[in-house]
Amino acid sequence: MESKLRAILPDAELLKMYEQMVLAREFEESCAEQYTKGHITGFLHLYSGQEAVAVGATAALHRDDYILSAYREHAQAIVRGAEPRRVMAELFGKATGLCKGKGGSMHLFSPELSFMGGYAIVGGQFPIAVGLAFAATYRKEDRIAACFFGDGAVNQGTFHESLNWARLWELPVLFVCENNFYGIGTSVARASALSDIHRRTCGYDIPSVRVDGMDVVAVHEAVKRGAEWVREQSRPYLIEAMTYRFRGHSMADPGKYRSLAEVELWKARDPIPNFAKRLVEEGIATEAQLSGIRQQALVTVADAVAFAEESPWPEDDEVYRDIYV
Amino acid sequence: MPEMTYRDALNLALKEEMRRDPSVVIWGEDVALYEGSFKVTRGLLAEFGEERVKDTPISENTIVGVAAGAAMGGLRPVAELMTVNFALLAMDQIINHVTKIRYMFGGQVTLPLVIRAPGGGGSQLAAQHSQSLETYFMHAPGMYVAVPATAADAKGLLKSAIRDDNPVMFLEHELLYNSKGEVPDDPEFVIPLGRADVKRAGKDVTIVAYSRMTILALQAAEELEKEGISCEVVDLRTLTPLDEETFVESAKRTGRAVVVEECWRSAGLGGHLAAIIAEECFDRLLAPVRRVSGLDVPMPYSRKLERLCIPQVEGIAAAVRETLSGKY
Ligand SMILES: Cc1ncc(C[n+]2csc(CCOP(=O)(O)OP(=O)(O)O)c2C)c(N)n1
Ligand SMILES: [Mg+2]
Numbered sequence: 001m002e003s004k005l006r007a008i009l010p011d012a013e014l015l016k017m018y019e020q021m022v023l024a025r026e027f028e029e030s031c032a033e034q035y036t037k038g039h040i041t042g043f044l045h046l047y048s049g050q051e052a053v054a055v056g057a058t059a060a061l062h063r064d065d066y067i068l069s070a071y072r073e074h075a076q077a078i079v080r081g082a083e084p085r086r087v088m089a090e091l092f093g094k095a096t097g098l099c100k101g102k103g104g105s106m107h108l109f110s111p112e113l114s115f116m117g118g119y120a121i122v123g124g125q126f127p128i129a130v131g132l133a134f135a136a137t138y139r140k141e142d143r144i145a146a147c148f149f150g151d152g153a154v155n156q157g158t159f160h161e162s163l164n165w166a167r168l169w170e171l172p173v174l175f176v177c178e179n180n181f182y183g184i185g186t187s188v189a190r191a192s193a194l195s196d197i198h199r200r201t202c203g204y205d206i207p208s209v210r211v212d213g214m215d216v217v218a219v220h221e222a223v224k225r226g227a228e229w230v231r232e233q234s235r236p237y238l239i240e241a242m243t244y245r246f247r248g249h250s251m252a253d254p255g256k257y258r259s260l261a262e263v264e265l266w267k268a269r270d271p272i273p274n275f276a277k278r279l280v281e282e283g284i285a286t287e288a289q290l291s292g293i294r295q296q297a298l299v300t301v302a303d304a305v306a307f308a309e310e311s312p313w314p315e316d317d318e319v320y321r322d323i324y325v
Numbered sequence: 326m327p328e329m330t331y332r333d334a335l336n337l338a339l340k341e342e343m344r345r346d347p348s349v350v351i352w353g354e355d356v357a358l359y360e361g362s363f364k365v366t367r368g369l370l371a372e373f374g375e376e377r378v379k380d381t382p383i384s385e386n387t388i389v390g391v392a393a394g395a396a397m398g399g400l401r402p403v404a405e406l407m408t409v410n411f412a413l414l415a416m417d418q419i420i421n422h423v424t425k426i427r428y429m430f431g432g433q434v435t436l437p438l439v440i441r442a443p444g445g446g447g448s449q450l451a452a453q454h455s456q457s458l459e460t461y462f463m464h465a466p467g468m469y470v471a472v473p474a475t476a477a478d479a480k481g482l483l484k485s486a487i488r489d490d491n492p493v494m495f496l497e498h499e500l501l502y503n504s505k506g507e508v509p510d511d512p513e514f515v516i517p518l519g520r521a522d523v524k525r526a527g528k529d530v531t532i533v534a535y536s537r538m539t540i541l542a543l544q545a546a547e548e549l550e551k552e553g554i555s556c557e558v559v560d561l562r563t564l565t566p567l568d569e570e571t572f573v574e575s576a577k578r579t580g581r582a583v584v585v586e587e588c589w590r591s592a593g594l595g596g597h598l599a600a601i602i603a604e605e606c607f608d609r610l611l612a613p614v615r616r617v618s619g620l621d622v623p624m625p626y627s628r629k630l631e632r633l634c635i636p637q638v639e640g641i642a643a644a645v646r647e648t649l650s651g652k653y
Pocket of ligand 1: 072120121122123149150151152153154180182183184
């Protein structure tokens, strides 16, 4: 059989995306366990189910492109290249964490990776992404800003202000909406007058597209096209990726607002096993290879947990550091 | 030293810093083509062009957020909020983002941005356009707050603010824009953030003030001089960092202190300053610390009523006399 996937991307890149999705999933599952054990505290929002979005999108962006996200961003950071060890240590609140234990789960950040942060005020990252895109344009740097956000964020003023601004100043911002159908327990239909989020850009003369967010290759292609357009035109573009979170909004959410049938329907569309099936069917990988990838992810995650556990707590005087330069 | 207005001193500071550093960019509502609603940005578009001097939509939260992002991306934006009252629409970006980003990201990024905002009462602009919100900004760690009273301080502090790697909220007083003073024309003249200035030396009472209240305090001191009362006037110049040392030392020396704030008294700046003086100078104080404050009311429009709401020279003088009266 002719491989459709291979026509789109080389084997190595396809396998890399598979590997990243599996690592992201295993990382999140491990977070849930560590939360139950009391090692991770505070808010914990897991990404399980949405992996195809972060993985497909990141693979389609340039290494220097800025990435910003909300508080459900562990996978975004890891896929961009953050060490799982240092992300886990951050979640544990340890000194070796990505942000010295000061940000926690919702505030991962790594300027070397152009990963410009996880933000926990819904919609807070929009203007910051626009500002980064302005700085890049002003400094004549070849980079765009990719701004990830949820379906709930599109009813914030900053969404509309930032779309208008990015178009007005002609700035290279790729807006990526991860529409997982809910903002906590409120469905899109109960929060947005127009449920087709991608259509909301027409008031700002910004092109947009909707894509299957459970299909890593589809996301990759959409983001590649979108990012190319943004780069060439120096103008904003919006992608709405239809996805689903398999777990509750956070660890505190029992998820009573959605039916088991609905969750099962989406779990049948799990981006990981479905992609695995295609990889095997199209002869890109064997079952054994894929299970090896999963074993490796488990090892990486176990190592991250051990690292976080063994890491020291921050010194008390850290509390006053980093407020001012 | 040339004499110029507070407005022109600010304008000169902006021009000098833009000439000095191409990463300084300016934006805000009506700052470019219209040259600013208070004309502080006059001539900037002509000299520096559309790339660096930019009009924005009326989107205050985004004006600040875009500046924060641009600062993270290597620029030194100076964002103007048309008046400080509109900063309330930007409080999410100012308080939840600008003051938090460096800390919550473990010190991995700097935010060298300045947010300029004119404010204060006294122009009969009524309740929504007359506020003194300085404590709102000094309440949150993570940002400096500058409150210049004179033309020279306006220039020197703004230049420091632009060069500083921390975010600075730069609060200008609308009634001071036309005030004149001598201003050094040396482009390297700067005033460090966090250093109060003894604007008048004295021995009987310390008056602690900032922004326009400093000017009123100096006038009160002049009046009181005629009665044989010697006042020391400490101008804070920045509220964060707060130069406690200077006013605490002064209060210890004089044994009496009056603090003047244009903002509301409730949870105000005066209470904070008075607490510091009480804690640090208790055994040296000869009288309770007095507060002269803005009245705890929304600002009324009528000239007759508005005057009651803002500290006046007579009120400051009366408070000073009271601390000397022996009757508390
Ligand atoms: C300004 C603001 N309002 C409310 C909240 C509380 N809150 C946290 S997440 C969330 C839902 C956001 O949903 P969405 O944007 O769809 O993202 P998702 O959680 O689905 O990834 C809400 C209301 C917040 N953090 N910030
Ligand atoms: Mg959602």
